[in-house]
Amino acid sequence: MCFIVKYVLLIANFIFTLAGLTLLGLGIAALVNTSDLSGVATTPLNAIAISIIVLGAVVFFIAFFGCCGSMKENRCLLLTYALCLLLLAGAKIYLTVLMFNGADSVGELVEEWITKAFNNNELRDTFHAIENTFECCGTNGPYSYIGVLPALPPSCCPDNVSQCESSNAYGGCINIVTDFLSKYSGVFGSIFASILAVEFVAMLFAVMLACNIGGKRRQNV
Template identity: 45%
Template sequence: MCCVGECIIKYVLLLGNLIFSIVGLVILGLGIAAHVQLQEITDLIPINLSIISIGIIVLGSFVFIIAFLACCGAILKSVWMLITYSICMLIMAGVKIYLAVVMFNFLSDAQATVTGWISNGFNSENPSPAFLGMQTLFSCCGTTGSGSYGPNPLPPSCCPSTDQNQCQAEDAFGGCSDLVASWFTTYGGAVTGILIGVIVFELVFMIFACHVVNTIRNRKYTA
Protein backbone atom coordinates (compact mmCIF):
# COMPACT_ATOMS: atom_id res chain seq x y z
CA MET A 1 0.00 0.00 0.00
CA CYS A 2 1.14 3.55 -0.62
CA CYS A 3 0.42 6.61 1.48
CA VAL A 4 -2.09 9.19 0.26
CA GLY A 5 0.58 11.60 -1.05
CA GLU A 6 2.43 8.89 -2.97
CA CYS A 7 -0.79 7.58 -4.50
CA ILE A 8 -1.82 11.08 -5.57
CA ILE A 9 1.55 11.70 -7.26
CA LYS A 10 1.45 8.31 -8.96
CA TYR A 11 -2.06 8.74 -10.34
CA VAL A 12 -1.51 12.37 -11.37
CA LEU A 13 1.55 11.16 -13.29
CA LEU A 14 -0.49 8.35 -14.83
CA LEU A 15 -3.55 10.45 -15.71
CA GLY A 16 -1.56 13.40 -17.06
CA ASN A 17 0.54 11.23 -19.34
CA LEU A 18 -2.47 9.16 -20.41
CA ILE A 19 -4.01 12.39 -21.68
CA PHE A 20 -0.77 13.34 -23.42
CA SER A 21 -0.45 9.91 -25.03
CA ILE A 22 -3.91 10.47 -26.54
CA VAL A 23 -2.83 13.96 -27.65
CA GLY A 24 0.24 12.38 -29.25
CA LEU A 25 -1.94 9.95 -31.20
CA VAL A 26 -4.18 12.81 -32.36
CA ILE A 27 -1.14 14.81 -33.54
CA LEU A 28 0.18 11.69 -35.29
CA GLY A 29 -3.16 11.15 -37.04
CA LEU A 30 -3.34 14.79 -38.15
CA GLY A 31 0.20 14.57 -39.49
CA ILE A 32 -0.58 11.44 -41.51
CA ALA A 33 -3.79 12.99 -42.88
CA ALA A 34 -1.94 16.19 -43.82
CA HIS A 35 0.84 14.19 -45.48
CA VAL A 36 -1.66 12.27 -47.62
CA GLN A 37 -3.48 15.47 -48.62
CA LEU A 38 -0.27 17.34 -49.45
CA GLN A 39 0.84 14.60 -51.85
CA GLU A 40 -1.96 15.70 -54.18
CA ILE A 41 -0.68 19.29 -54.51
CA THR A 42 3.08 18.82 -54.12
CA ASP A 43 3.68 19.25 -57.86
CA LEU A 44 1.81 22.56 -57.87
CA ILE A 45 3.83 24.16 -55.06
CA PRO A 46 7.49 25.17 -55.42
CA ILE A 47 8.34 24.32 -51.79
CA ASN A 48 8.36 20.89 -50.15
CA LEU A 49 5.43 21.09 -47.74
CA SER A 50 5.75 17.38 -46.90
CA ILE A 51 8.57 18.35 -44.52
CA ILE A 52 5.96 20.04 -42.32
CA SER A 53 3.66 17.00 -42.25
CA ILE A 54 6.59 14.66 -41.57
CA GLY A 55 7.65 16.93 -38.71
CA ILE A 56 4.13 16.72 -37.26
CA ILE A 57 4.20 12.91 -37.54
CA VAL A 58 7.57 12.75 -35.75
CA LEU A 59 6.33 15.11 -33.03
CA GLY A 60 3.15 13.09 -32.46
CA SER A 61 5.10 9.83 -32.33
CA PHE A 62 7.61 11.25 -29.84
CA VAL A 63 4.91 12.68 -27.55
CA PHE A 64 3.03 9.37 -27.59
CA ILE A 65 6.12 7.22 -26.88
CA ILE A 66 7.33 9.40 -23.99
CA ALA A 67 3.88 9.67 -22.40
CA PHE A 68 3.29 5.93 -22.88
CA LEU A 69 6.60 5.22 -21.12
CA ALA A 70 5.43 7.19 -18.10
CA CYS A 71 2.05 5.42 -18.03
CA CYS A 72 3.64 1.96 -18.25
CA GLY A 73 6.31 2.92 -15.74
CA ALA A 74 3.73 4.10 -13.21
CA ILE A 75 1.51 1.01 -13.65
CA LEU A 76 4.30 -1.59 -13.79
CA LYS A 77 6.50 0.26 -11.29
CA SER A 78 9.32 0.07 -13.83
CA VAL A 79 12.33 2.06 -12.70
CA TRP A 80 14.04 2.14 -16.13
CA MET A 81 10.90 3.38 -17.87
CA LEU A 82 10.42 6.20 -15.39
CA ILE A 83 14.10 7.15 -15.48
CA THR A 84 14.03 7.21 -19.30
CA TYR A 85 10.90 9.36 -19.14
CA SER A 86 12.54 11.75 -16.66
CA ILE A 87 15.65 12.12 -18.83
CA CYS A 88 13.52 12.81 -21.93
CA MET A 89 11.45 15.38 -20.03
CA LEU A 90 14.62 17.10 -18.81
CA ILE A 91 16.02 17.22 -22.36
CA MET A 92 12.75 18.56 -23.78
CA ALA A 93 12.54 21.17 -21.01
CA GLY A 94 16.11 22.24 -21.80
CA VAL A 95 15.30 22.60 -25.51
CA LYS A 96 12.19 24.65 -24.71
CA ILE A 97 14.15 26.88 -22.31
CA TYR A 98 16.56 27.58 -25.17
CA LEU A 99 13.64 28.33 -27.54
CA ALA A 100 12.02 30.60 -24.95
CA VAL A 101 15.28 32.57 -24.55
CA VAL A 102 15.60 32.87 -28.35
CA MET A 103 11.99 34.06 -28.61
CA PHE A 104 12.47 36.55 -25.77
CA ASN A 105 15.60 38.00 -27.41
CA PHE A 106 13.80 38.22 -30.76
CA LEU A 107 10.73 39.93 -29.27
CA SER A 108 12.88 42.51 -27.48
CA ASP A 109 13.87 43.90 -30.90
CA ALA A 110 11.05 42.53 -33.07
CA GLN A 111 10.04 45.88 -34.57
CA ALA A 112 13.49 46.68 -35.99
CA THR A 113 14.18 43.08 -37.04
CA VAL A 114 10.90 42.58 -38.92
CA THR A 115 11.12 46.04 -40.49
CA GLY A 116 14.58 45.13 -41.78
CA TRP A 117 13.32 41.84 -43.22
CA ILE A 118 10.45 43.52 -45.05
CA SER A 119 12.55 46.43 -46.32
CA ASN A 120 15.20 44.08 -47.69
CA GLY A 121 12.59 41.92 -49.42
CA PHE A 122 10.66 44.81 -50.99
CA ASN A 123 11.05 45.86 -54.61
CA SER A 124 8.65 48.62 -55.68
CA GLU A 125 9.15 47.98 -59.41
CA ASN A 126 8.89 44.19 -59.35
CA PRO A 127 7.53 42.86 -56.04
CA SER A 128 8.21 39.16 -55.51
CA PRO A 129 5.38 36.59 -55.32
CA ALA A 130 6.26 36.05 -51.65
CA PHE A 131 5.86 39.76 -50.89
CA LEU A 132 2.58 39.92 -52.78
CA GLY A 133 1.41 36.86 -50.86
CA MET A 134 2.30 38.57 -47.58
CA GLN A 135 0.30 41.63 -48.61
CA THR A 136 -2.71 39.43 -49.31
CA LEU A 137 -2.31 37.48 -46.07
CA PHE A 138 -1.94 40.53 -43.81
CA SER A 139 -4.05 42.97 -45.86
CA CYS A 140 -1.21 45.47 -46.09
CA CYS A 141 0.61 47.43 -48.79
CA GLY A 142 4.34 47.96 -49.26
CA THR A 143 6.59 48.73 -46.32
CA THR A 144 4.84 51.87 -45.05
CA GLY A 145 1.77 52.06 -47.29
CA SER A 146 0.90 52.87 -50.89
CA GLY A 147 3.65 55.53 -50.99
CA SER A 148 6.24 52.73 -50.90
CA TYR A 149 5.53 52.03 -54.57
CA GLY A 150 6.21 55.63 -55.63
CA PRO A 151 5.06 56.25 -59.21
CA ASN A 152 4.67 52.54 -59.93
CA PRO A 153 1.14 51.06 -60.17
CA LEU A 154 -0.15 49.38 -57.04
CA PRO A 155 -0.56 45.59 -57.21
CA PRO A 156 -4.09 44.20 -56.64
CA SER A 157 -3.03 42.77 -53.27
CA CYS A 158 -2.69 46.35 -51.95
CA CYS A 159 -6.45 46.90 -52.06
CA PRO A 160 -9.61 45.10 -50.92
CA SER A 161 -10.58 44.80 -54.59
CA THR A 162 -8.57 42.36 -56.72
CA ASP A 163 -9.06 44.45 -59.86
CA GLN A 164 -5.70 45.96 -60.89
CA ASN A 165 -7.40 49.03 -62.38
CA GLN A 166 -9.38 49.72 -59.20
CA CYS A 167 -6.44 49.72 -56.76
CA GLN A 168 -5.88 53.40 -56.04
CA ALA A 169 -3.69 54.93 -53.34
CA GLU A 170 -6.68 56.22 -51.36
CA ASP A 171 -8.13 52.69 -51.20
CA ALA A 172 -4.88 50.91 -50.33
CA PHE A 173 -4.13 49.16 -47.06
CA GLY A 174 -1.60 50.46 -44.56
CA GLY A 175 2.06 49.45 -44.52
CA CYS A 176 3.22 45.91 -43.81
CA SER A 177 6.17 46.70 -41.53
CA ASP A 178 4.22 47.79 -38.44
CA LEU A 179 1.43 45.28 -39.02
CA VAL A 180 3.68 42.24 -39.40
CA ALA A 181 5.90 43.35 -36.50
CA SER A 182 2.80 43.68 -34.32
CA TRP A 183 1.70 40.18 -35.37
CA PHE A 184 5.08 38.71 -34.45
CA THR A 185 5.04 40.52 -31.10
CA THR A 186 1.53 39.36 -30.22
CA TYR A 187 1.80 35.74 -31.26
CA GLY A 188 5.47 35.46 -30.32
CA GLY A 189 4.57 36.56 -26.80
CA ALA A 190 1.78 33.96 -26.70
CA VAL A 191 4.14 31.22 -27.90
CA THR A 192 6.74 32.21 -25.30
CA GLY A 193 4.10 32.07 -22.57
CA ILE A 194 2.99 28.62 -23.73
CA LEU A 195 6.61 27.42 -23.80
CA ILE A 196 7.11 28.58 -20.21
CA GLY A 197 3.92 26.79 -19.15
CA VAL A 198 5.02 23.57 -20.86
CA ILE A 199 8.48 23.84 -19.25
CA VAL A 200 6.88 24.06 -15.80
CA PHE A 201 4.65 21.08 -16.61
CA GLU A 202 7.59 18.98 -17.82
CA LEU A 203 9.73 19.78 -14.79
CA VAL A 204 6.90 19.04 -12.35
CA PHE A 205 6.14 15.70 -13.99
CA MET A 206 9.85 14.88 -14.11
CA ILE A 207 9.99 15.47 -10.34
CA PHE A 208 6.89 13.28 -9.88
CA ALA A 209 8.52 10.49 -11.89
CA CYS A 210 11.74 10.75 -9.86
CA HIS A 211 9.71 10.60 -6.65
CA VAL A 212 7.94 7.44 -7.82
CA VAL A 213 11.32 5.90 -8.75
CA ASN A 214 12.70 6.75 -5.31
CA THR A 215 9.64 5.21 -3.65
CA ILE A 216 9.95 1.99 -5.68
CA ARG A 217 13.64 1.67 -4.85
CA ASN A 218 13.12 2.31 -1.14
CA ARG A 219 10.48 -0.42 -0.99
CA LYS A 220 12.79 -2.88 -2.71
CA TYR A 221 15.54 -2.15 -0.20
CA THR A 222 13.21 -2.46 2.81
CA ALA A 223 11.39 -5.55 1.51
Protein backbone atom coordinates in the same frame (compact mmCIF):
# COMPACT_ATOMS: atom_id res chain seq x y z
CA MET B 1 0.48 9.51 -1.63
CA CYS B 2 2.39 7.42 -4.18
CA PHE B 3 -0.91 5.88 -5.30
CA ILE B 4 -2.17 9.38 -6.17
CA VAL B 5 1.12 10.29 -7.87
CA LYS B 6 0.96 7.10 -9.96
CA TYR B 7 -2.51 7.76 -11.33
CA VAL B 8 -1.94 11.48 -11.83
CA LEU B 9 1.09 10.59 -13.97
CA LEU B 10 -0.84 7.86 -15.78
CA ILE B 11 -3.82 10.05 -16.69
CA ALA B 12 -1.70 13.10 -17.57
CA ASN B 13 0.63 11.14 -19.83
CA PHE B 14 -2.25 9.34 -21.53
CA ILE B 15 -3.64 12.77 -22.45
CA PHE B 16 -0.19 13.92 -23.62
CA THR B 17 0.14 10.75 -25.73
CA LEU B 18 -3.09 11.62 -27.52
CA ALA B 19 -1.90 15.23 -27.88
CA GLY B 20 1.34 14.02 -29.46
CA LEU B 21 -0.55 11.90 -31.98
CA THR B 22 -2.80 14.87 -32.77
CA LEU B 23 0.22 17.11 -33.39
CA LEU B 24 1.72 14.43 -35.64
CA GLY B 25 -1.46 14.30 -37.70
CA LEU B 26 -1.72 18.09 -37.97
CA GLY B 27 1.94 18.41 -38.91
CA ILE B 28 1.71 15.76 -41.62
CA ALA B 29 -1.45 17.36 -43.03
CA ALA B 30 0.21 20.79 -43.03
CA LEU B 31 3.34 19.38 -44.70
CA VAL B 32 1.26 17.78 -47.47
CA ASN B 33 -0.67 21.01 -48.06
CA THR B 34 2.42 23.26 -48.13
CA SER B 35 4.38 20.91 -50.38
CA ASP B 36 1.61 21.29 -52.97
CA LEU B 37 2.53 24.98 -53.29
CA SER B 38 5.24 25.50 -55.88
CA GLY B 39 8.47 26.87 -54.46
CA VAL B 40 7.35 26.89 -50.85
CA ALA B 41 9.36 23.81 -49.81
CA THR B 42 12.21 25.92 -48.45
CA THR B 43 10.03 28.57 -46.81
CA PRO B 44 9.07 28.85 -43.14
CA LEU B 45 5.67 27.27 -43.95
CA ASN B 46 7.38 23.95 -44.55
CA ALA B 47 9.72 24.45 -41.59
CA ILE B 48 6.74 25.06 -39.28
CA ALA B 49 5.01 21.88 -40.51
CA ILE B 50 8.17 19.82 -39.92
CA SER B 51 8.59 21.39 -36.47
CA ILE B 52 5.03 20.37 -35.56
CA ILE B 53 5.75 16.79 -36.68
CA VAL B 54 8.97 16.65 -34.64
CA LEU B 55 7.23 18.16 -31.60
CA GLY B 56 4.36 15.67 -31.90
CA ALA B 57 6.77 12.72 -32.13
CA VAL B 58 8.79 13.93 -29.11
CA VAL B 59 5.66 14.52 -27.01
CA PHE B 60 4.26 11.09 -27.98
CA PHE B 61 7.39 9.09 -27.12
CA ILE B 62 8.10 10.92 -23.86
CA ALA B 63 4.48 10.62 -22.74
CA PHE B 64 4.51 6.94 -23.74
CA PHE B 65 7.48 6.35 -21.40
CA GLY B 66 5.65 8.13 -18.59
CA CYS B 67 2.38 6.31 -19.21
CA CYS B 68 3.95 2.84 -19.35
CA GLY B 69 6.34 3.56 -16.49
CA SER B 70 3.59 4.66 -14.11
CA MET B 71 1.16 1.91 -15.18
CA LYS B 72 3.74 -0.91 -14.87
CA GLU B 73 5.55 0.79 -11.98
CA ASN B 74 8.76 0.33 -13.93
CA ARG B 75 11.57 2.27 -12.27
CA CYS B 76 13.77 2.27 -15.40
CA LEU B 77 11.01 3.71 -17.61
CA LEU B 78 10.14 6.35 -15.00
CA LEU B 79 13.74 7.51 -14.68
CA THR B 80 14.08 7.56 -18.49
CA TYR B 81 10.90 9.64 -18.61
CA ALA B 82 12.27 12.06 -16.00
CA LEU B 83 15.56 12.38 -17.91
CA CYS B 84 13.69 13.06 -21.18
CA LEU B 85 11.62 15.72 -19.44
CA LEU B 86 14.80 17.33 -18.12
CA LEU B 87 16.29 17.47 -21.63
CA LEU B 88 13.01 18.75 -23.07
CA ALA B 89 12.81 21.40 -20.36
CA GLY B 90 16.32 22.56 -21.26
CA ALA B 91 15.32 22.83 -24.92
CA LYS B 92 12.20 24.81 -23.98
CA ILE B 93 14.25 27.23 -21.86
CA TYR B 94 16.48 27.84 -24.88
CA LEU B 95 13.46 28.35 -27.17
CA THR B 96 11.79 30.68 -24.66
CA VAL B 97 14.92 32.86 -24.56
CA LEU B 98 14.91 32.95 -28.36
CA MET B 99 11.23 33.92 -28.37
CA PHE B 100 11.83 36.91 -26.11
CA ASN B 101 15.18 38.02 -27.54
CA GLY B 102 15.06 36.92 -31.18
CA ALA B 103 13.03 39.79 -32.63
CA ASP B 104 15.85 40.94 -34.92
CA SER B 105 16.45 37.50 -36.42
CA VAL B 106 12.69 37.01 -36.88
CA GLY B 107 12.51 40.31 -38.75
CA GLU B 108 15.39 39.33 -41.03
CA LEU B 109 13.82 35.94 -41.78
CA VAL B 110 10.44 37.50 -42.57
CA GLU B 111 12.01 40.15 -44.81
CA GLU B 112 14.02 37.56 -46.75
CA TRP B 113 11.05 35.21 -47.18
CA ILE B 114 8.52 37.88 -48.19
CA THR B 115 10.94 39.51 -50.63
CA LYS B 116 11.64 36.15 -52.32
CA ALA B 117 7.93 35.34 -52.53
CA PHE B 118 7.14 38.77 -53.98
CA ASN B 119 9.86 38.52 -56.64
CA ASN B 120 8.92 34.97 -57.67
CA ASN B 121 6.11 34.94 -60.25
CA GLU B 122 5.29 31.32 -59.40
CA LEU B 123 4.52 32.39 -55.83
CA ARG B 124 2.33 35.35 -56.78
CA ASP B 125 -0.91 33.63 -55.68
CA THR B 126 0.75 32.61 -52.41
CA PHE B 127 1.87 36.19 -51.83
CA HIS B 128 -1.65 37.51 -52.49
CA ALA B 129 -2.92 34.98 -49.93
CA ILE B 130 -0.45 36.45 -47.42
CA GLU B 131 -1.77 39.94 -48.24
CA ASN B 132 -5.36 38.79 -47.62
CA THR B 133 -4.45 37.07 -44.36
CA PHE B 134 -2.37 39.86 -42.81
CA GLU B 135 -4.11 42.80 -44.56
CA CYS B 136 -0.90 44.09 -46.09
CA CYS B 137 0.30 45.18 -49.53
CA GLY B 138 3.57 44.43 -51.31
CA THR B 139 6.87 44.17 -49.49
CA ASN B 140 6.96 47.76 -48.24
CA GLY B 141 3.58 49.10 -49.33
CA PRO B 142 1.60 49.67 -52.54
CA TYR B 143 4.55 51.34 -54.27
CA SER B 144 6.28 47.93 -54.35
CA TYR B 145 4.02 47.09 -57.31
CA ILE B 146 5.30 49.93 -59.50
CA GLY B 147 6.79 48.30 -62.59
CA VAL B 148 5.58 44.87 -61.43
CA LEU B 149 1.83 44.97 -62.14
CA PRO B 150 -0.22 47.52 -64.12
CA ALA B 151 -2.56 47.99 -61.14
CA LEU B 152 -2.73 47.05 -57.48
CA PRO B 153 -4.22 43.58 -56.82
CA PRO B 154 -7.54 43.42 -54.90
CA SER B 155 -5.71 41.78 -51.98
CA CYS B 156 -4.00 45.12 -51.27
CA CYS B 157 -7.23 46.82 -50.18
CA PRO B 158 -10.28 46.15 -47.99
CA ASP B 159 -13.15 44.25 -49.61
CA ASN B 160 -15.52 47.23 -49.47
CA VAL B 161 -13.26 49.38 -51.69
CA SER B 162 -14.57 49.73 -55.25
CA GLN B 163 -11.15 50.50 -56.75
CA CYS B 164 -7.85 49.58 -55.12
CA GLU B 165 -5.44 52.52 -55.16
CA SER B 166 -2.35 53.59 -53.24
CA SER B 167 -4.43 55.98 -51.12
CA ASN B 168 -6.61 53.21 -49.66
CA ALA B 169 -4.13 50.31 -49.74
CA TYR B 170 -2.68 48.51 -46.74
CA GLY B 171 0.86 48.95 -45.45
CA GLY B 172 3.85 46.79 -46.37
CA CYS B 173 3.82 43.07 -45.54
CA ILE B 174 7.35 42.99 -44.10
CA ASN B 175 6.54 45.37 -41.24
CA ILE B 176 3.03 44.02 -40.62
CA VAL B 177 4.04 40.33 -40.51
CA THR B 178 7.12 41.12 -38.40
CA ASP B 179 5.00 43.10 -35.92
CA PHE B 180 2.50 40.23 -35.74
CA LEU B 181 5.20 37.65 -34.97
CA SER B 182 6.94 39.95 -32.48
CA LYS B 183 3.64 40.58 -30.70
CA TYR B 184 2.78 36.91 -30.32
CA SER B 185 6.31 35.71 -29.61
CA GLY B 186 5.72 36.92 -26.05
CA VAL B 187 2.51 34.89 -25.85
CA PHE B 188 4.28 31.78 -27.15
CA GLY B 189 7.11 32.38 -24.68
CA SER B 190 4.62 32.57 -21.81
CA ILE B 191 2.98 29.33 -22.96
CA PHE B 192 6.38 27.63 -23.08
CA ALA B 193 7.13 28.85 -19.55
CA SER B 194 3.79 27.46 -18.28
CA ILE B 195 4.40 24.10 -19.94
CA LEU B 196 7.89 24.13 -18.44
CA ALA B 197 6.43 24.40 -14.93
CA VAL B 198 4.11 21.45 -15.60
CA GLU B 199 7.04 19.39 -16.89
CA PHE B 200 9.08 20.07 -13.76
CA VAL B 201 6.16 18.89 -11.59
CA ALA B 202 5.77 15.74 -13.74
CA MET B 203 9.52 15.12 -13.51
CA LEU B 204 9.37 15.46 -9.71
CA PHE B 205 6.42 13.05 -9.52
CA ALA B 206 8.24 10.51 -11.72
CA VAL B 207 11.36 10.62 -9.54
CA MET B 208 9.24 10.30 -6.37
CA LEU B 209 7.43 7.26 -7.76
CA ALA B 210 10.68 5.68 -8.98
CA CYS B 211 12.31 6.17 -5.57
CA ASN B 212 9.27 4.68 -3.85
CA ILE B 213 9.38 1.64 -6.15
CA GLY B 214 13.10 1.22 -5.46
CA GLY B 215 12.48 1.47 -1.71
CA LYS B 216 9.77 -1.21 -1.84
CA ARG B 217 12.07 -3.55 -3.76
CA ARG B 218 14.85 -3.12 -1.21
CA GLN B 219 12.41 -3.91 1.61
CA ASN B 220 11.29 -7.09 -0.15
CA VAL B 221 14.87 -8.33 -0.60
